Amino acid sequence: MITSVKEVLDAIDQEKGHIEQLSSASKNVLITIVLDALAEQISIENAGYLALRELCHRGNVPIELLLLAHSLAQWVSCATIEELDGSFLDRAWELAPDNLRVLYAILEKQPNIEGDRNQRAFEHKIIDRILKLYPADPIATEASAILANSDESLPLDFINCLPNPLDDVDFTHLIEAVRK
Numbered sequence: 001m002i003t004s005v006k007e008v009l010d011a012i013d014q015e016k017g018h019i020e021q022l023s024s025a026s027k028n029v030l031i032t033i034v035l036d037a038l039a040e041q042i043s044i045e046n047a048g049y050l051a052l053r054e055l056c057h058r059g060n061v062p063i064e065l066l067l068l069a070h071s072l073a074q075w076v077s078c079a080t081i082e083e084l085d086g087s088f089l090d091r092a093w094e095l096a097p098d099n100l101r102v103l104y105a106i107l108e109k110q111p112n113i114e115g116d117r118n119q120r121a122f123e124h125k126i127i128d129r130i131l132k133l134y135p136a137d138p139i140a141t142e143a144s145a146i147l148a149n150s151d152e153s154l155p156l157d158f159i160n161c162l163p164n165p166l167d168d169v170d171f172t173h174l175i176e177a178v179r180k
């Protein structure tokens with residue numbers, strides 16, 4: 001078990017053996033790397049994302065960290081195809097199918113750009129689930145009205161204005177909780 005943050009960061013910087021280094025790094029080393037990346041003391045592009053990925057793959061992490069990994073996967077160059085396709089989001093949905101953050105992230109991930117009728121049905125399913133769980137949710141209410149008054153799916157400008165599922169999340173606190 002590697003307990004040196006420097007050893008892992010050096011392997012990542014040299015782009016050799018970093019996967020092995022991360023998989024054998026202690027949880028505390030991974031947490032330190034993620035916290036340093038979030039504090040912008042080191043790069044989120046490689047070290048921060050790769051450490052977060054490893055933490056998420058090891059098991060029991062808060063849903064919000066899976067959503068963070070999903071979000072970061074969309075813009076880092078080291079994400080795998082599965083991660084770009086939403087593997088972290090799928091896992092979050094599997095673990096917390098009624099979580100409002102997860103449901104909005106799912107809507108945001110799959111906008112209906114090509115007019116697919118199956119996509120419209122999917123959006124309806126997600127909006128109906130949100131309204132069942134959170135009947136007074138104003139965004140889901142508006143989305144339901146849009147779907148009811150049109151044969152189209154939700155417009156892209158509406159999807160782009162969905163709440164950020166990561167707003168108001170204290171990642172430092174969450175990650176520190178994983179350490180315990």
